[in-house]
Each structure stands twice: as C-alpha cells, then as structure tokens.
Amino acid sequence: MLATKTRYRIEGMDCASCALKIETAVRRLDGVADVSVAVAAGTMTVTHDGADLVLVEKRVAGLGYGIFALPATTKAATGAPAAPAYAHDHAHAHGPGCGHDHDHSHEGNDHKRHDHHAAAVVAAPSSANDHAHLAGDGPWWTSGKARLALVCGAALAAAYGLGHFYPVLDPWIFIAALSLGLIPIARRAVMAGLAGTPFSIETLMTIAAIGAVIIGASEEAAAVVFLFLVGELLEGVAAGRARNSIRALTALVPKTARLIANGGTREVPAESLTIGDVILVRPGERIPADGAVLEGAGSVNEAPVTGESVPVAKQAGDAVFAGTVNGEAALTLRATTAPSDNTIARVVRLVEEAQESKAPTERFIDRFARWYTPLVVVVAALVAVVPPLAFGAGWDEWIYKGLALLLIGCPCALVISTPAAIAAGLAVGARRGLLIKGGAVLEALCTINAVAFDKTGTLTEGKPVVTDIVTFAGDEAGLLAWAAALESGSTHPLANAILAAAEARGLAIPPVREAAALGGEGVSGTVDGAVLFLGSPKAAGARAGLDAEQEATIRALNAAGKTVAVLLADGRAQGLIALRDEPRADARAGLDALKSAGIRTLMLTGDNERTARAIGADLGIEVRAGLMPADKQRIIGELQREGLKVAKVGDGINDAPALAAANVGIAMGGGTDVALETADAAVLHGRVGDVAAMIALSQATMRNIHQNITLALGLKAVFLVTTLIGLTGLWPAILADTGATVLVTANALRLLGRKA
Known part of the structure; x- marks a missing residue:
C-alpha cells in the first residue's frame, strides 16, 4: 500500500533527547511506519498509512512541544492523481507548564523532497519563508523557557529572602519556590513516560527533586530545579545558533x-x-x-x-x-x-533532509542511551540503599548521593554530542556549496583514501576553447575572423569556441556566401572573395598538400590532446586553429590537496587515450581512458576489493552507475539531474578543490564528535567519583549535566567558524 509522508515544524526541541522522546511517542501510534526527527532543522517527517494525524499532534504537544504541519500533497507510485495531504492552520492549546511559545502562525510551505523509498511525496510550492516560523525566533529572553527560568529564579531569590526572616518556614518556602519549576517538569516526565520514554531527563530530575525534599534538602532541590531550567534555556540558545546558520542563507534572497x-x-x-x-x-x-x-x-x-x-x-x-x-x-x-x-532554497531543503539521516555513530549513541539511562537509575538506587542496608551507613547521606548520581547520569550531553557536530558540519558545507546528504555520508567521507574523477565537465570545463592559432600566411586576427565567418551559422561546440575567441578579441566577422557543411569533413564558403575551407587535417590534406613542417605542428598539437582545424583559402593552407577542453583553473591545486592528504587520485573517462593522457599529464593524475559506464563501475569495484574506500566524482548520466557503486558518490555542480540524484554529495560550484575541502570538513567533524563524546563521558566519570567520596552533591551534579550539554554543543558550534 502507498505510504504517505507528512512533515512538521517542531518548536522547543533543542537536543537529541527531545527528538528521541518525540520519535518514540509518535512511532508507537497506529498506522505510523517511520518517524525521522531533525533537531537542527526543527522538523519531523512521519511516514504513515492511515495514521490519525490529529493524535500525532496531540501526542507531541503533550510532551511540551509546539507542532504544526507543513502543507504537502501525496501521490501514488502508480501515477494516480495527487490528493492533498493533511494540513491545517490553527493554534494548539498545549496546557500549563509547557515552557514554550505557542503563539505562532501555521503558515508556510514544505520543500519538495526526493523520495528514495516506497513512500512517494510531492511537496507543495515552498520558499525560503518556510523558515520564518522556526523555534527560537526572536531574542532568547522572550521565549517561554526564559520566562519560566526567570520566574523560578525570582521565586528562589524570594525564598532566600523570606527564609532569612522566617527561618522556621524555610523548608516550606523552598518547596513552594521549586514547585513553580518542578510541576511543568514533572508533567512532561509523566507524558513522556506514558508515551514510551519512562527514563527521560525530566523523570530523573523529578525523582531527584522530590527525593531531596523528602530527606530535608528542599533548599538545594529548589536551586537544582532552577539550574536545570537555566541549562535548558542555554541548550535552546545553542540550538538556535545552529538553526540560524542555515536560516541565514534564506535571508540572502531579497523580499x-x-x-x-x-x-x-x-x-x-x-x-x-x-x-x-x-x-x-x-x-x-x-x-x-x-x-x-x-x-x-x-x-x-x-x-x-x-x-x-x-x-x-x-x-x-x-x-x-x-x-x-x-x-x-x-x-x-x-x-x-x-x-x-532557486539555488538557496534547494540547498536549504536538501540540508534539512540530510539532517534527518543519522550517521552510524549517532545511531550507536542512540542505542547506547536507551540502555544507559535505565542502568543509571539502577546504579543510583543501589547506591542509595546498599550501604545503609549492608553496612549500616546513614540513609540520608547515601540517598543524597544516589539522587546526585541520577542527575550526573543524564544522557543529554552524550546523546547530543554527535548530532550537534553533524548538524554544524552540514551547515558549514552548505554555506560553501558542499552539499552532503546526511550524517552517514559525512562520516563515510572521513574514511575516503581514493578519489576517481570523470574528465569532461569535472576536471575540465566541459567545453572546448581555442588554445593555439598558427598562421602559415597572413596574421592571427585575419585567420580567426575567416574561421569565425565560416562557423557563424553553426551550433557545434568547436564552432562556439571559435566564435567566442573572435568575440573576445573584438574582431569584426565578415559576411559569408555559399556556406556549406561538409559531413565529417568541415565547412566551406566564400569570404571576401576567397573560397575557404575549415576542417580536419585529413580533409584539408586531401584538398591541398601540407608540407612536413605543417604536419609536424599538427602532430605536436594532437599529442597535447588538442583538436586541430586547418583553414584553406583558394586551395592553399593559411593556418590552423587548435582547440581543447581545458582543465578547470583549480584542478591541479585541488588534486595536489588530495595527494598531500595521502589520497590516491585517478581519472576515469570515456574520452580517447591521447586526449586523456595529455590532460592527465598536465594535472599529474593517473588515467584510465576509453571507458564505458560499466567499465567505470567495474574499476570502482576493483579499487574497493584492494581495500580502498573510494569516492567517485562526476557530472553526467554515464557517471551514475559508478557514483552509485562508490563508497561516496559526489556530483559536480552543473551536472545532470541523474548525477545529482544518484550522488551522496554534491560540489555545487564546480571547484575541484572543494572535494578535498569536503573530505577535510568530514575529518574535522569526526574529530569534533570524538571530543564531544570524551567530554561528555569524562565529566560524568569525574563527578561520579567525587559524588561517591562525598566531595560534590546535587548542585555540582546538575551542573555536570547541563554544563556538559552546553560545552558539547558549544564545541560542535566551533565548526561553524570553519573557513574551509
């Protein structure tokens, strides 16, 4: 049966833990086949077959997030007429304590999506203004999270003041202060538990706060709740920065x-x-x-x-x-x-889709977190009860340590460590015209140690240009003007190159009479009273003998991979014009950058051996020429069997099989739709050097991910030890969690400052 895709904007989703809760809750609903949530883009895509989408919205809203559908239409794979997908325009009443702004317009249009699976979706027309309603719009201090943190902070300050004058009421005053922040947190914990995520950070926070009150640490519990809300606010600010890196692109287009x-x-x-x-x-x-x-x-x-x-x-x-x-x-x-x-809308759309594709490391961390959090709860419970029961230790002391462990063990920093870095990496790439279709591709690029390039349109400009003008009689300007006159009525690429060369020199092109195209030989006509012929050396030699020196010049130019056209006037050779599809200006530097990084480079081309060898010699690259599409695919397989991780770079339909077979397929800017669709990544602006930049960006992103994981787990390990030996308590515990999350996010955002 046909599956339908519906996309939503999600407000207030600032970390991967939020995404995991939403994904778990929606996936459990009847009729939902798949859910993909992108934190950085603030979007959710639901693949479903007859699911109750009103219930989808209620489930997400119940978790404390704003949600609105993006209009789209769906169609059957059989080509049946399109039918409108679910769409609406209304406000949600999200209940008390949500902590998010919900006074928003539900206007906006979805992006067209490339669908590679069973589901088929055709998005309605959209624009950059889709991004006008993302979560985090406006100054951070106007958000619902900021207001809740401010109210809770003011209540905590008031509790300290009142406690100074009425010390006997201290516990009750602080309980009243913490309830302002804890009630919304507890409500979200209950909703998350009912939706399939019983071990959320809100659950751990609620248990820790209530436990602290029970053992008489209400003042500390109130402070911990406030610090938790401040941490959530900082996460929101950091997530907003990541989103703004993509939204800044849409602001480039004038209104x-x-x-x-x-x-x-x-x-x-x-x-x-x-x-x-x-x-x-x-x-x-x-x-x-x-x-x-x-x-x-x-x-x-x-x-x-x-x-x-x-x-x-x-x-x-x-x-x-x-x-x-x-x-x-x-x-x-x-x-x-x-x-x-337009160019910017396509980049933004494809980057958002890419952010919904998880990298292998990210999927592993998600699976790890599902087991890690329950394990933390069990360990915290054992810490709280085993020492008092087995060794007669004080209950209050060890319950306090168990509650601190709950907060230390929150997986937020660990879970956000990978997607934050990947989102930043994808955003940096998009700004430079390096389109990478998902975290899995970004991670795979890090392992590439061989890059196979197509020649025409990839290493070269894709169109011939005049490289040499050799005169046997007269001057270069006259020779080129006569050649341009003969080619003035042609659309052949070689004719276009000659006309462009004449225009670049500002030559006046004389009129031609009796112009004729001679199939397989060249063109002829009468110009300025002279009978002219422009064609291949073979055809010209048959009409007028070429001397040994002229033939030697032609052979030298052919050896350099150039196509030679000979001009005859009244049966005598006047000169020749050499043309070649020249390498891109940055091709040599781009290949050298790859080689300096220890990456093998080679050219796979269907062009003839002579031309390919000449271009390869200029660029210093290994050459395989005269290849059919199947040959290119076969060579990619051979390289992989040698143990190489291969990237294939190309721009044409004949590159599609090899692009698909490579570990990473990269389409060059200006390439065909087939190449762009088949490829895993795209160099939108056609710079060969951008291939090396894309691999370098991948390596920087993976280094950032490893730093984040080390930072997240390292801080937890340190505070675990200090808590067990009694050096730290609840305050440092919550700082270890929220602080690590903010540090990990800030480290990921460093990638946004990359220039290359």
Missing part, C-alpha cells in the same frame, strides 16, 4: 523584485515570480531569483552563495544565482526557476 511587464517596471514580492518573468536588478542590489542575463554586462559578487572572493563577469546568456549581489551595471534577467526551487 521584493522589480518585474518588467506591459512596458513598465513594478515592484512585486520575490515569492510571486514565475519561470520566464523578466526582472530588472539595479547596481548594488541582490538578485531575487536564479536566472539568465538578457541585457547588460557587469560583475556579480557571488561570495554570499559560492564563497568566490572575486566578482564574476556576466553578460547576455550567462546564469546568475539568487542571493548574489549585482555590481556596477543594471542587469535585465529572465527567471529560470521558481522561488521555491
């Missing part, structure tokens, strides 16, 4: 655009633009949509989107990205994508 229509220009919302609309962008303004230049020429600062430090020259026919900044000249553009599918 309005200047639409040219009906002979005039008017300002319209950028969201209202459609494909084909003509837009005017003035100097200094941000470009509101992906498009192609119709009129005007100037430079565009693409640094906000691509990280390219030097403005890029643009002229008629060139592509521009939404969010980039127009330079010194007005440009008239034609929109080529809908607002919901």
Whole structure:
C-alpha cells in the first residue's frame, strides 16, 4: 500500500533527547511506519498509512512541544492523481507548564523532497519563508523557557529572602519556590513516560527533586530545579545558533523584485515570480531569483552563495544565482526557476533532509542511551540503599548521593554530542556549496583514501576553447575572423569556441556566401572573395598538400590532446586553429590537496587515450581512458576489493552507475539531474578543490564528535567519583549535566567558524 509522508515544524526541541522522546511517542501510534526527527532543522517527517494525524499532534504537544504541519500533497507510485495531504492552520492549546511559545502562525510551505523509498511525496510550492516560523525566533529572553527560568529564579531569590526572616518556614518556602519549576517538569516526565520514554531527563530530575525534599534538602532541590531550567534555556540558545546558520542563507534572497511587464517596471514580492518573468536588478542590489542575463554586462559578487572572493563577469546568456549581489551595471534577467526551487532554497531543503539521516555513530549513541539511562537509575538506587542496608551507613547521606548520581547520569550531553557536530558540519558545507546528504555520508567521507574523477565537465570545463592559432600566411586576427565567418551559422561546440575567441578579441566577422557543411569533413564558403575551407587535417590534406613542417605542428598539437582545424583559402593552407577542453583553473591545486592528504587520485573517462593522457599529464593524475559506464563501475569495484574506500566524482548520466557503486558518490555542480540524484554529495560550484575541502570538513567533524563524546563521558566519570567520596552533591551534579550539554554543543558550534 502507498505510504504517505507528512512533515512538521517542531518548536522547543533543542537536543537529541527531545527528538528521541518525540520519535518514540509518535512511532508507537497506529498506522505510523517511520518517524525521522531533525533537531537542527526543527522538523519531523512521519511516514504513515492511515495514521490519525490529529493524535500525532496531540501526542507531541503533550510532551511540551509546539507542532504544526507543513502543507504537502501525496501521490501514488502508480501515477494516480495527487490528493492533498493533511494540513491545517490553527493554534494548539498545549496546557500549563509547557515552557514554550505557542503563539505562532501555521503558515508556510514544505520543500519538495526526493523520495528514495516506497513512500512517494510531492511537496507543495515552498520558499525560503518556510523558515520564518522556526523555534527560537526572536531574542532568547522572550521565549517561554526564559520566562519560566526567570520566574523560578525570582521565586528562589524570594525564598532566600523570606527564609532569612522566617527561618522556621524555610523548608516550606523552598518547596513552594521549586514547585513553580518542578510541576511543568514533572508533567512532561509523566507524558513522556506514558508515551514510551519512562527514563527521560525530566523523570530523573523529578525523582531527584522530590527525593531531596523528602530527606530535608528542599533548599538545594529548589536551586537544582532552577539550574536545570537555566541549562535548558542555554541548550535552546545553542540550538538556535545552529538553526540560524542555515536560516541565514534564506535571508540572502531579497523580499521584493522589480518585474518588467506591459512596458513598465513594478515592484512585486520575490515569492510571486514565475519561470520566464523578466526582472530588472539595479547596481548594488541582490538578485531575487536564479536566472539568465538578457541585457547588460557587469560583475556579480557571488561570495554570499559560492564563497568566490572575486566578482564574476556576466553578460547576455550567462546564469546568475539568487542571493548574489549585482555590481556596477543594471542587469535585465529572465527567471529560470521558481522561488521555491532557486539555488538557496534547494540547498536549504536538501540540508534539512540530510539532517534527518543519522550517521552510524549517532545511531550507536542512540542505542547506547536507551540502555544507559535505565542502568543509571539502577546504579543510583543501589547506591542509595546498599550501604545503609549492608553496612549500616546513614540513609540520608547515601540517598543524597544516589539522587546526585541520577542527575550526573543524564544522557543529554552524550546523546547530543554527535548530532550537534553533524548538524554544524552540514551547515558549514552548505554555506560553501558542499552539499552532503546526511550524517552517514559525512562520516563515510572521513574514511575516503581514493578519489576517481570523470574528465569532461569535472576536471575540465566541459567545453572546448581555442588554445593555439598558427598562421602559415597572413596574421592571427585575419585567420580567426575567416574561421569565425565560416562557423557563424553553426551550433557545434568547436564552432562556439571559435566564435567566442573572435568575440573576445573584438574582431569584426565578415559576411559569408555559399556556406556549406561538409559531413565529417568541415565547412566551406566564400569570404571576401576567397573560397575557404575549415576542417580536419585529413580533409584539408586531401584538398591541398601540407608540407612536413605543417604536419609536424599538427602532430605536436594532437599529442597535447588538442583538436586541430586547418583553414584553406583558394586551395592553399593559411593556418590552423587548435582547440581543447581545458582543465578547470583549480584542478591541479585541488588534486595536489588530495595527494598531500595521502589520497590516491585517478581519472576515469570515456574520452580517447591521447586526449586523456595529455590532460592527465598536465594535472599529474593517473588515467584510465576509453571507458564505458560499466567499465567505470567495474574499476570502482576493483579499487574497493584492494581495500580502498573510494569516492567517485562526476557530472553526467554515464557517471551514475559508478557514483552509485562508490563508497561516496559526489556530483559536480552543473551536472545532470541523474548525477545529482544518484550522488551522496554534491560540489555545487564546480571547484575541484572543494572535494578535498569536503573530505577535510568530514575529518574535522569526526574529530569534533570524538571530543564531544570524551567530554561528555569524562565529566560524568569525574563527578561520579567525587559524588561517591562525598566531595560534590546535587548542585555540582546538575551542573555536570547541563554544563556538559552546553560545552558539547558549544564545541560542535566551533565548526561553524570553519573557513574551509
């Protein structure tokens, strides 16, 4: 049967423990096949078959989180007409003590999703404004968590003041103060227990606070509750920073655009633009949509989107990205994508989807936490009762230590250690145009020790350019102008290269008469009264003899992997033009960066051996040429059997089998949809050096994860020992938990400062 996917925004979800509670609660509902929760994106995707989605919302709201569905439509895999998925626009009454803001609009549209599984989903049109209602909007001090922490702190301060004047009422005053914060915590603990998570942090906190009151430590219990609320607030602030790193991308797109229509220009919302609309962008303004230049020429600062430090020259026919900044000249553009599918929207959408994909380390930590927390409860109970029962120790002392162990053992810091780092790593990559489709891919990139590149469009620009002009008679300008005249009516890539070279030199192209294309040989025509022919050396040699020196020049150029066209005028050789698909400007540096990191590089190409060898020699890379798609896939398998972890980089349909077979498939920017869909990651801006940067980012992220796990477990071990020997109590215990969580999150956020 058809499974349906419904996506939600979740408010107040600031750590992986929150996500685990939500996932467990929703997964237990009838009709729910799968649940995927992304803390960093603040989203939940529910795959279901006839589930009661109102009950899904009630279950999540009962846990103390805000929730609203994102509109989408679903369709059957058979191609049946689309039917509207569940969507709504209403406010939720989340009950007292939720601690979150719920006065929010339920507007917004979901992103289109690529579906690789049995479920099929087609999202409704969306835009960057989907991100306008994420949890954490506005200053942190206006949030529900901040208000609750403030009230609890004020009550604690008042309790200390009143206790000074009425010491006999001390216990009751502090019990009243702690109940302001504990009641909401206890309510969430009960709801989490009923929803399948009995050992949540709220449960541990509630048991510890109530136990402390029972043994007469109500003052300390009140302080611990306050510190717990402050810790939750700090987690929310840190999570908000992580979300803002992605939301900052959406802010690059201007809210309005200047639409040219009906002979005039008017300002319209950028969201209202459609494909084909003509837009005017003035100097200094941000470009509101992906498009192609119709009129005007100037430079565009693409640094906000691509990280390219030097403005890029643009002229008629060139592509521009939404969010980039127009330079010194007005440009008239034609929109080529809908607002919901521009470059920035696609990056944000795919990063959010990637954040819902857990890495192997993250899945292991989740499984570990499910056993770890109950074990902590058992150990804490044994610490509380065994010494008094077996050795006659004081009950109050050891119950107090057992309660402290409950707080020390909370798994929050451990559970957040991996997803926080992965979310930051994915965000950093997205800012640089390094799209990584999930934590599993990010982790796999760390192990790569061989990278196989396609040639055309990956290591090279993907289009030929004129590299040499050799004259046998006359000058270079005249030779190129005559060649351009013959090619002026052709759309062949070699013709385009010759025309581009003539335009770059500012040459006037003379008119041609009696132009004709000679299949497999070249082109001919009459220019300035001379009968011209431009074609292959073989065809030219058959029409006019080439001397030994001319043939030697042709052989040398062919040996360099260049295609040679010979120009004849009235039956005599005038000169030749050599063309080649040149390596990308950063290809050599990018390959050198991989080699310096100890990574093997090789070229897998379907091009001929001679051309491939010439390019390979220029770049210093191992070459395998003349390959069919199946050959590329086979070679990837051979490398893997040698024990190598292989990344395959390509941009075409013929790369798709090898991309799928590699440990990590990486599509180059500008590649085909098939390559982008098949690949695990994408270098959106076509820089070869970004492959090394992507692997380096993965390695930095994994180092960060290992640091976080060490930090989380190390602090717990230290405070476990100090608590058992009586050096620390409840206050340090809660600081060990919330402090470790904040430290781990802050360490993960250091990744956001990476420049490469």
